[in-house]
Amino acid sequence: MDAAVINLVAIIVGIGASLILSLLHLPSVLKTVLAAVGTAVYILWLVGYFVVFWSTTGQTPGARMMQIKVETPDGDPIKPKRALVRCAGVLLASLPLFLGFVPVLYDEKRRAF
Secondary structure, eight states: HHHHHHHHHHHHHHHHHHHHHHTSSSOOHHHHHHHHHHHHHHHHHHHHHHHHHHHHHHHOOHHHHOOOOOOTSSOOOOOOHHHHHHHHHHOOOOOTTTTTGGGTTTOOOOOOO
16 A cells, blocks of 8 residues: 555656656756656655654554554654664665565564564
């Protein structure tokens, strides 16, 4: 669900930007720079999506569907800094063929890397 929301918004924005840029005659070097900027904006959107939802409600729309909530031991939503660290941890856990998530199968508290 979260991937669908993230990518749908990114596709709509990308199509809009492409249509606007197609009206301009830009040099190829500038097109390369714009592609890099678009990639950076996408990454910021991806990270921001999770950080904002985790630090405000404790749930993304996909987590709400699965009835999963990210919270402190006191039951409060986590702070934005902790959400950012969590985002980096998810990235690191997924890089080696998602092996960072294997401990969920064996950990008593069902925690991954």
